[in-house]
Structures are given as structure tokens and as C-alpha cells.
Amino acid sequence: MRVFYSEDHKLRDARTELHGGELVPPFEAPFRAEWILAAVREAGFSDVVAPEQHGMETALKLHSADYLEFLETAWQRWVADGYRGEAIPACFPARRMRQHPPKDIDGALGYYSFAAETAITEGTFAAARAAMDCAISAADHVAVGNTAAFALCRPPGHHAAIDLFGGYSFINNAACAAQRLRDRGAPKVAVLDVDFHHGNGTQDIFYERGDVFFASLHGDPVDAFPHFLGFADEEGAGAGLGTTKNYPLPRGTTFDTWVAAMDDALARIAGFGAEALVLSLGVDTFERDPISFFKLKSEDFLSLGARLQKTGLPVVVCMEGGYGVPEIGLNVANVLKGIAG
């Protein structure tokens, strides 16, 4: 299985994350990609290539143009206004307020985000573009007949919505991979999000589309970030009615419960008639993840991958979350091993 990796992920190296009322070193840090890369190489996935540089046309089918323009210019606008810290949103267009993009960068940060833990810093946009390039190149690799590819995306993307950043996400890499597979001829594509956190961004992007099925297993939003989307009654709308399926799961969920939901999702994906699959792979479902509350063990990630291999669907794996512990490398490698059979 080919691995797409860009050194440009290192340009995303924020100093601060707002967590528990303190500015702490971000959980989503460069070491993550380094640990994962080392572990997948160690597991024999040594066909590691840099992605091609793709334009923004795929992303422009998924995100609004004004949002992508905001991402590209936010840091220089922030610096031009004389702020000394990192660009953290602090004022949001909440209920009954006007939904318009302010000229002021402080207001624009709040308008284009849904969470305040994610700082924009110098190099953030360049790193997000490189992660997007990895996802698109991995989709191209599968589109020409390879059964699988791994896009080692950093920063992650599944929380990035049509015009919102947050949850460490800026450009929705997995959505770009799905769109690319569609553009390269797959009539129907499915995105399966196994990250601990609901893929609110991917859901938002495809919610009214009937050509992409979105399924997500995640910590119940009543208890977990992103708190305000990912409930079981969200099933798509318009042309997309019936093509969203959420599996909110409780604190302490172990693999036996978790995998029953995955099997149901895979059955629905088969029923939908997907011809290719994008896996939003977060390994923050691991029992020792620092910010999550499921109890998957490292060997469970082998079973996860094996189930995907059994579908017979070509799969683009996009790296999402998974934090803090060295096992993130082993757990990702185990998924790839399961897929590779």
C-alpha cells in the first residue's frame, strides 16, 4: 500500500491550544506524523511518496470560495492588525446574531470557525494544502486501479465544514479524496469516519448530496466534542436524504459494541452501492487516548482493517486524529495491515 506524506506538515506547528482554560501545547503536533510514519515504515509500508501539488479546484467543490480565501489570508491579516499571539477565534455569530463575514480579522475568525481550541498560525494554510494534496494523490492512486492508499494527512480535516474550521481541521482532506474519486469516475462513494469525534465537517459538506454516503461512529455528542452535530436523527436532506448515518456511542465503549456499529455501517454502505471508500481514520478511539473515552485496544485496529479488506472496496485511508501516546503509530499500522490482508 502506497503512503502519501508531505514534509510540509511541519509548517503546522502551533504553540498554543485553548484547553481547560489554559493555553497548552497543542495535542495535534508534528510528532504525531513522525511517529505514525516511523511505525508504518516499520510495519513494511515503506513505499512512501510525496504528493503532487494539486490546485484548489477539488476543495472549491466542497468549501466556499470566501472560506478558502479567508484561510489563505487570515494569518497576515492577524499580524497586520498588530496582534502578538496566535490567531484564536473569540467572538462567534451565535443564535439570533447576524451571519455575515466581518471585515475585521477578529470577527472573521469567529465567523469562519465553530470552536476556539484551534489557533491559526504562520504556515497553517500551507500545511493544510499539503495534507489536501496527500488525500487527492491517494485518491488518484486508487482511481487508477490500486486497491488501497494511505494519505498521512496532518493537519486532519474531518471537522472542517463548508465554511468553518475547528477541531484542528482546516481543509477537509477526506472530503477532497471522496470528491476526487467521484471526479475520476466512481459513480457513488462512501466516507466512513471512525475517528472518536463526529466528522461534523464531512457530514456538512455531503449532507444534501446523494452521490456520497457518510457514516460516522463517535462519542455521543451529548458527552463529546463537537457537541452540536452527530446525533442519530441526522440522516441527510434533499437529494442526500438517507445518505448520512450517525452512530453516537457512550463513554467506555469497547470494541465489541463499536464493531457492531461498524458492521451495520458497512452493510448500509454496500446497500448504497458505493464503488469506493474513504476511511477517515482517527485512532483516538484507543483506550489510552488523552482526550477521548472509548476503549479500543491495539489489536482491535487489525480487526477494523480486516473488515474493510473484506468489503472488497478500494479504499483511500485519510489520517485524522489520535493523540499523545506512542501507540498511535502501532494502531495506524495495524489498520493498514488489516486492509492489506
Ligand SMILES: NCCCNCCCCCS
Ligand atoms: N476537552 C476536549 C476538547 C476537544 N477539542 C477538539 C478535539 C478535536 C479532535 C479532532 S480529531
Ligand SMILES: [Zn+2]
Ligand atoms: Zn478525533
